[in-house]
Amino acid sequence: MKIILKNILKFMGFVACSSIGIAAYAQDTPSDTLDLIKEEKIGSQLVPVAYGVKERRAINGAVAYLDGVEMSKTLTPTLSNTLYGRIPGLTVMQGSGEPGYDSPSMLIRGLGTYNDNGFLVLVDGFEASFDQLSVEEIESVVVLKDAASLALYGIRGANGALLITTKRGKQQKAKITFNARYGWQKPTRLPEFLGAYDYARLYNEAAINDGLEAPYSDEDLEAYQSGADPYLHPDVNWYDEVLKESAPISEYNVSFNGGNDNMKYFVLLGHMRNEGLYANTDKERKINSNADFRRYNFRTNIDVKLSDAVHGSLDLGGRIEDRSFPNFNGPSLWQNMARYPANAYPVINPDGSWGGNSVYPDNPVASIIDRGYTSSHDRNLMATIRLSEKLDFITKGLTFHQALSDNNWHRGNYNKTKSYAYSELTIGQSNDGRDSLIYVTHGTETDFSVGDGSGSDSYNYNDQYNRMNVQLALDYNRRWNDNGIYALVMYHQDVYTISGNNVPAAQQSIMGRISYDYKEKYYAELAYSYSGSENFPKGHRFGFFPALSLGWIMSEEDFLKDKSALSFLKLRASAGLVGNDRLIGNRFAYSHDFFYSGNYYFGPNVTGNGAVVEGTIGNSDITWEKSMQMNFGVDGQFFDKSFGVTLDLFYEKRHDVLASANATVPDYLGVDAPYENVGKVNNRGIELDINYQNSIGDFNYYVGLTGFYTKNKIIEMNEVVRAEDYLYRTGHPINAYFGLEADGFYQTADFDAQGDLVEGLPVSTFAPVQPGDIKYKDLNNDGLIDQNDETFIGDPNAPALTYSLQLGAEYKGFYAQVFFHGIGERSVYLNGAYFWALVDENNIGTNALGRWTPENADKATYPRLTTQPNENNYRLSSFWLKSGKVLRLRNVEVGYSLPKHWLEGVKINSARIYASGVNLFTWDDVDRLDPENLGGYPVLKSFSLGARLEF
Numbered sequence: 001m002k003i004i005l006k007n008i009l010k011f012m013g014f015v016a017c018s019s020i021g022i023a024a025y026a027q028d029t030p031s032d033t034l035d036l037i038k039e040e041k042i043g044s045q046l047v048p049v050a051y052g053v054k055e056r057r058a059i060n061g062a063v064a065y066l067d068g069v070e071m072s073k074t075l076t077p078t079l080s081n082t083l084y085g086r087i088p089g090l091t092v093m094q095g096s097g098e099p100g101y102d103s104p105s106m107l108i109r110g111l112g113t114y115n116d117n118g119f120l121v122l123v124d125g126f127e128a129s130f131d132q133l134s135v136e137e138i139e140s141v142v143v144l145k146d147a148a149s150l151a152l153y154g155i156r157g158a159n160g161a162l163l164i165t166t167k168r169g170k171q172q173k174a175k176i177t178f179n180a181r182y183g184w185q186k187p188t189r190l191p192e193f194l195g196a197y198d199y200a201r202l203y204n205e206a207a208i209n210d211g212l213e214a215p216y217s218d219e220d221l222e223a224y225q226s227g228a229d230p231y232l233h234p235d236v237n238w239y240d241e242v243l244k245e246s247a248p249i250s251e252y253n254v255s256f257n258g259g260n261d262n263m264k265y266f267v268l269l270g271h272m273r274n275e276g277l278y279a280n281t282d283k284e285r286k287i288n289s290n291a292d293f294r295r296y297n298f299r300t301n302i303d304v305k306l307s308d309a310v311h312g313s314l315d316l317g318g319r320i321e322d323r324s325f326p327n328f329n330g331p332s333l334w335q336n337m338a339r340y341p342a343n344a345y346p347v348i349n350p351d352g353s354w355g356g357n358s359v360y361p362d363n364p365v366a367s368i369i370d371r372g373y374t375s376s377h378d379r380n381l382m383a384t385i386r387l388s389e390k391l392d393f394i395t396k397g398l399t400f401h402q403a404l405s406d407n408n409w410h411r412g413n414y415n416k417t418k419s420y421a422y423s424e425l426t427i428g429q430s431n432d433g434r435d436s437l438i439y440v441t442h443g444t445e446t447d448f449s450v451g452d453g454s455g456s457d458s459y460n461y462n463d464q465y466n467r468m469n470v471q472l473a474l475d476y477n478r479r480w481n482d483n484g485i486y487a488l489v490m491y492h493q494d495v496y497t498i499s500g501n502n503v504p505a506a507q508q509s510i511m512g513r514i515s516y517d518y519k520e521k522y523y524a525e526l527a528y529s530y531s532g533s534e535n536f537p538k539g540h541r542f543g544f545f546p547a548l549s550l551g552w553i554m555s556e557e558d559f560l561k562d563k564s565a566l567s568f569l570k571l572r573a574s575a576g577l578v579g580n581d582r583l584i585g586n587r588f589a590y591s592h593d594f595f596y597s598g599n600y601y602f603g604p605n606v607t608g609n610g611a612v613v614e615g616t617i618g619n620s621d622i623t624w625e626k627s628m629q630m631n632f633g634v635d636g637q638f639f640d641k642s643f644g645v646t647l648d649l650f651y652e653k654r655h656d657v658l659a660s661a662n663a664t665v666p667d668y669l670g671v672d673a674p675y676e677n678v679g680k681v682n683n684r685g686i687e688l689d690i691n692y693q694n695s696i697g698d699f700n701y702y703v704g705l706t707g708f709y710t711k712n713k714i715i716e717m718n719e720v721v722r723a724e725d726y727l728y729r730t731g732h733p734i735n736a737y738f739g740l741e742a743d744g745f746y747q748t749a750d751f752d753a754q755g756d757l758v759e760g761l762p763v764s765t766f767a768p769v770q771p772g773d774i775k776y777k778d779l780n781n782d783g784l785i786d787q788n789d790e791t792f793i794g795d796p797n798a799p800a801l802t803y804s805l806q807l808g809a810e811y812k813g814f815y816a817q818v819f820f821h822g823i824g825e826r827s828v829y830l831n832g833a834y835f836w837a838l839v840d841e842n843n844i845g846t847n848a849l850g851r852w853t854p855e856n857a858d859k860a861t862y863p864r865l866t867t868q869p870n871e872n873n874y875r876l877s878s879f880w881l882k883s884g885k886v887l888r889l890r891n892v893e894v895g896y897s898l899p900k901h902w903l904e905g906v907k908i909n910s911a912r913i914y915a916s917g918v919n920l921f922t923w924d925d926v927d928r929l930d931p932e933n934l935g936g937y938p939v940l941k942s943f944s945l946g947a948r949l950e951f
Contacts, residue, residue, distance in 0.1 A: 048142045048165050050152040050527075051125060051473070051490060051511070058515070060523055060549035060572045061148030062631045062648050062687075064088055068138040068167070073817065074891050074918055075183050075944045077249065077274040077293060078102050078131050079138070084890055085804030085821035088648070088687040088708045089145045090162075093798070093823075094932035097185070097940035098330060099274040100293035100323040103131050108160030109145055110710030111734040111798055112654050112683045113625055114717060116582035120153055120161040124315060126405045126469045127494065128382055130164045132319055134270040134297040136179060136253040139165045146631035146650060147576025148549035152490075152511040154529030155543055158580035158627035158654070166317065168301050169257055169264030175909075176951040180252040183944025186245060187277070188919050190938060191834050191928045192846040196235035196343035197224040199844050202851075206838055206865035209772070224343060231425060231437070234346040234355075238337040241347055242364050244279035249942060253297075262305045270297040277937075278326060278368050287416065287448075289326045289373040296320040309392070315384040324375035327417040328367040334936045337364050339833040341843045349423050349439065356422030356442060359841055363422055372417040372448055382407040397478035401490075403471040410464040415451040419444060464499045486515040506534045507581075508542075523551035533581045537590040537620050547576020547629075567641045572633035580625035584658055585616060589675050592618035619674035628653045646689040654681040659718035678718045681734065685710035700810045707803035709825075724780055726791040737794035737827055740785070741777040742879035745852050745860055746770065766871040772852035772864025774873050785872075793878040794827030801825045804890075813897040821890040828884040828926060829876060834935050835928075836874050838867055847928060884931050889921040913947040 046053045047065050056065075064087045071082040080103055084092045091107040108119050121130050142163040144150050150157035194202065200221055204214035216224075223233035253270040276291025299317040306312055326333070345355035347365045354366040384405040391398040423439040473490035489512035496505040509531035517523045525548070532542030554560055555569040583589055593615040633648040657679025665673040686709050693702035714730050722728055729738065748771045752758055755770065762778035765786040769775075779789045801824040808817040833839075837848040850861030863873045895914030903911060919941040924931045930939040 048140060048163050049149060050144060050161070050163075051471075051492075052475070052488065057520070057553065057568075057570065058517065058523060058551075059149075060525055060551040061144070061150075061574050062089070062146040062572075062633060062650065063149050064090070064143045064145065064689075066141045066143075068135065068140055071138060071141065072135045073819070073893055073916070075181055075249065075251065075916060075942060075946075076102075076918065077251075077272050077295070078104075079133050079135060080104055080106060080131050082135060083141065084888075085706065085802060085819070087141070087143050088646070088689045088706045089160075089685075090143050091710075091799060091802050091823075094930070094939050096933060096937045097187070098937035099276050099291045100321070106162075107798060108143060108162075109650065109652070109685060109708075110683060110800065111681075111712050111796070112159060112627060112652055113580060113657050113681055114679065114714060114734045115584050115625070115658055116580070117159050118582060119159040120156055121164065122161060123164045123317075123382065124166055124384060125163075125403070125471075126382075126384065126407065127467065128407050129380075129409075130162070132295055132297075132321060132380075133164065133166075133317075134251075134253060134268065134272070134295075134299075136255060136270060137166050137266075137268045137297065137299045137317070139167045141165075145648075146574050147547040147578050147627075147629040148525065148527060148574035148631070150578050150629075151527035151545055151547035151576050152509075152513065152529050153578065154509055154511065154531030154545040155533055155579040155581045155624055156507065156531070157529075157545070157578035158625060158629075159582075166299060166301060166315070167255075167257070167266045167268075169259040169266045169303060171259050171261060171264055172257070174256060174258035176254065176256055178254045178949045178951075179946075180250070181944050181946030182248070182250045183916075183942045184246040185249055185274075185277075185940040185942040186247075187243075187938035188922055188941045189928070189930050190239050190243075191338055191935075193237075193338070194342065194844045194846065194848075195224075195237075196233065196341070197221060198849075199341045199343055200224050202844055202848065202865055203838070203867070205851075205853075206867045209770075209864050210866055210868050212867065231346050231350055232427060233343065235342050236344070236347060237342060238340055238364050242279065242333075242337060242368055243277045247275045247277045249274045249944070259303070264303045266299070266301045268297065268299045271295070272297070276325075280365075281326070281369055287372055289324075289369060289371070291326070291330075292322075292324045294322040309390040311388050313384075313386045315386075316381070318379070318381040321378040321380075322375065323378075324373050326368045327371040327374050327415065328362070331936050332362070333364060333367055335833055336360070336362055336367070338935065339840075339842050340364065345425060349425055350437065351423070351439065353439065353441070354420060354422040355425065357424040358442070361422070361442065366420050366422065370418070370420040372415070374415040374417065375413065377412045377414070378409065380407075380409045395476070398474065398476050401471070401473040401475065403469070403473075405467075405469040405471075407467040407469075408464070409466075413452055416448050417451065418448045419446045421445040466497045468495045468497075469493065482519045484515075484517045484520065486513075488512045488514075503534075508532055519556070521553045521556040523549075523553075525549045527576070531579075533624070535581055535583055535587060535589075536623060540621075540623060543579060543624065545577050545579060547574060547578070549574035549576075565638055566636075567639070568635065568637040570635045572635070573631065575628075575630045578627050578629065580627065580654075583622075583675075585660070585675055586618075588618075589616070589658075590618050590620050590622045592616075614671045616672040617674040619676060621677075622658070622675060623656055623677055625654060625658070625677075625679075626656045628655075642694050643692045644690070646687075648687040650685055650687075652683040654683065655679070657681060657717070661718065663718050663720040676718065678716060680715035680717075681712055682715055683710060683712040698812050702806075702808050704806035705804070707801070709801050711800055723788045726779060727788065732792050733796050733800075735796040735798065736792055737796070737829065737876065737881055738790050739793045739876035739878065739881070740789055741779070741791060741793060742877050743775045743777050745857070745863060746773050746775050747857055748854065750775075764872045766875065767869075767873075769872055770864070771854070771857075772860070773870070774863050774877065774879050776877065794881040795825050795884075797826055797828060797884065799823035799826040799884070813899060815893075815895055815897075817891070817893045818889070819891040820887065822885070822887040823932075824885040826884040827881050828931055828934060830880045830882060830926070830934065831874070831876075832935065835880070837862075837865060839869075839874050845928060882931075883925045885924060886931050887923045888919055889917075890919060892917045892920060908949055908951060910950045911947065913945075915945050916943075918942045918944075 045056050047056050066086050074082045089109050093105040095104045144161040200216040204216050207214050223229045251272045255268040257266050272295040274293045278290045281290035282288040297319045301315045303313045340360045344360045349355050354363045356363045386403045388401045421443040423441045426438045428438040470493045476487040492509045494507045509529050511529035513527040515525040528546045530544050551572050553570045594612050597613045629652045631650045636645045656677035658675045659679045661673035661676050689706045691704040712733050719730050762783050762785050765784050776785045803822050805820040833842045837844040848862050852860035852864045893916040898911045933939045
């Protein structure tokens with residue numbers, strides 16, 4: 001057995017050196033993970049903070065740390081998809097699974113403003129995108145969450161910051177690691193719609209409800225049910241026709257790490273490929289139009305000791321991204337697959353032409369495989385050079401730092417496209433009087449044409465940007481006796497140039513912090529930033545943002561020092577002011593601009609006349625949002641550091657939030673009113689992180705539990721004057737759902753013999769109603785159901801609650817890890833083609849099987865069916881609002897680290913194999929679709945195999 005394994009590993013080593021083939025996975029062993037957890041609890045671990053690093057025990061602010069090892073447990077093409085539930089305070093919401101565009105939405109500590117809640121993302125200290133970095137180049141991810149940790153970002157820090165730190169070389173003999181993994185993806189859930197027979201049967205019922213003649217005869221229904229006439233009575237499942245069962249995903253990386261006292265290096269080369277779910281795309285016309293995303297990553301981080309006093313580094317990181325897609329709008333394609341009924345037409349007619357008709361013109365299968373493809377080619381390069389000089393000749397502990405960083409991105413396009421003809425199939429008579437098929441052709445069959453994203457093809461346009469950063473800093477770090485002091489002062493300038501924009505975006509800051517500790521037991525820090533942005537008027541572009549934080553390590557006190565159960569206990573508190581300069585509307589909202597418009601009409605002229613018109617009135621007093629943030633935290637470790645707890649409580653008061661004055665200025669002004677800093681929002685919450693790890697002989701295990709809860713409330717938003725108090729959005733959470741309160745269905749007894757509502761029941765102003773329509777509460781008791789009866793009906797889509805549970809164990813090289821992730825206290829609005837049957841010729845989903853009928857009046861879960869527009873039933877109300885809580889089995893992984901004596905003689909230091917699954921099970925209250933992605937390219941689950949080789 002040992003000889004066989006040696007031969008296998010020799011082959012694996014050859015593959016690794018050749019950068020070909022088998023699956024591999026870069027991750028420390030579970031026992032290493034346990035050691036890492038224990039090291040974190042000691043408090044001496046260095047953690048990245050704003051423009052520097054600190055020992056964990058010295059941090060007074062709310063800073064959450066995630067090691068790159070934890071992120072690498074999930075096979076996903078997008079880095080942010082590794083962060084679900086991993087970091088307290090970071091909300092990650094599942095998005096589309098579309099290759100190349102599968103980034104989730106994220107929030108730090110929930111919603112703090114009703115405007116832009118986007119946060120800063122910095123890679124190695126400079127603002128940059130991070131989603132397409134390889135997980136294998138990531139050392140850590142840190143989330144900064146309170147004013148003490150964010151003060152240095154000043155005018156841009158209010159929404160939090162995500163710090164990405166890439167790996168660097170270590171002083172060691174050269175180590176080569178080859179990692180590869182291969183997996184298969186499939187949708188977690190696809191919507192279910194009725195087959196042709198049930199669709200026709202229910203369509204007849206809807207027509208009869210409307211007083212119309214049933215369009216489908218008994219013969220039609222029989223043909224649909226038997227399937228005997230697949231062309232004139234087709235029964236097509238569009239999802240089965242367009243999609244395949246699964247799609248492959250793969251990732252390969254090789255890295256080199258090593259160095260000596262004078263130079264250290266980390267080098268990585270990586271490749272990721274994520275293929276789409278579209279079927280048969282490589283068979284028609286030799287053109288592969290499947291969705292496809294290919295990424296090539298490279299990174300070289302070099303640290304050099306130029307002398308005892310001078311150190312430098314050069315970082316080069318970049319990637320190439322190639323995306324290709326069918327030449328048809330993705331959201332429209334998925335909308336059509338949901339909207340088109342099974343009996344619309346056959347995919348292909350008897351004569352080989354594409355099926356289609358004027359009501360459902362875009363055959364979903366033809367849209368995929370007979371229109372060609374569009375593609376984009378992205379190139380990104382980020383280069384950073386740093387120098388630092390020790391100035392001990394001036395005073396011991398003083399260092400001067402300089403950094404210059406340039407980040408450049410460019411997109412080009414290549415599109416090979418065409419159009420196709422389709423035929424509508426009807427029945428007629430031939431010259432001899434017999435029935436025959438008649439083809440009515442629509443559209444035009446064309447040859448392929450090539451475009452580059454310009455001109456009429458500009459929907460897939462070329463673009464580029466460049467970001468240049470300069471930093472100069474002095475820091476002072478000195479200890480004497482029981483005292484320690486650290487001081488930093490820094491100048492930072494960021495200039496962001498976007499193609500087509502003549503005015504670059506620019507920010508400048510002077511920032512710093514002064515930290516003091518006594519006996520490494522009492523800590524105090526003052527952090528500050530004087531920062532500004534050219535988004536604001538001259539003379540009002542800069543602001544001062546201070547924050548004060550305190551820390552007390554109680555476990556160092558004599559009255560706790562000898563407590564055997566207590567290993568570490570620290571209390572933290574912080575308060576400070578930070579800003580948010582993300583404007584809404586006009587970028588330069590302080591200026592009153594004019595622009596050219598071609599939409600003015602005079603007399604019978606049917607073409608627009610050009611004119612120069614006024615834009616939104618400028619506000620010369622406009623300023624940034626201001627956030628006063630307070631945080632109280634506790635860090636504890638118990639029982640020889642086996643049990644750890646971190647608890648944070650926070651409160652934020654956001655003011656000067658921008659709101660349009662249109663709400664309170666009459667329309668006869670004739671121009672959009674200015675934006676004003678009148679809004680106020682309060683946000684508060686709690687974060688908890690608990691972990692426990694232990695060993696019983698050779699059996700190691702650990703448990704981790706995280707959870708956080710946030711709640712915000714709009715205090716002021718310049719809201720329009722409303723007729724009733726319950727109509728106001730002020731006083732409720734940001735983006736809360738407002739609509740009508742459903743009160744069951746109208747029943748037959750609610751109408752008199754003439755079909756009118758009986759006396760005492762309110763009348764809907766939206767549409768005439770009949771039995772089976774949704775009944776609503778008349779909240780103001782005026783006898784009418786209208787917009788004045790809308791009230792708060794549900795929580796926002798963004799969850800207030802996020803939690804996760806991690807379980808892991810290891811025994812003699814075998815290991816298993818299970819990770820659950822959940823969100824709660826959120827609502828989802830079920831609307832559109834996926835849920836509303838027959839609206840705008842929509843398909844009928846399986847949810848409509850519970851429709852109201854006289855026989856099912858007491859058990860109905862869906863309103864009566866109708867073929868007519870129905871503004872009463874299909875509108876935002878509590879009937880269509882469901883709980884959006886979700887619990888996922890986010891990740892499962894099992895593996896085995898081969899014993900070292902098996903590897904002797906094959907020049908492999910370690911080898912590991914594993915299998916994992918992502919999004920394996922989902923528990924929720926939403927039927928038919930994933931509750932985090934209600935339509936479009938679906939959320940995916942994946943299964944993968946891999947191994948890790950280290951030389």
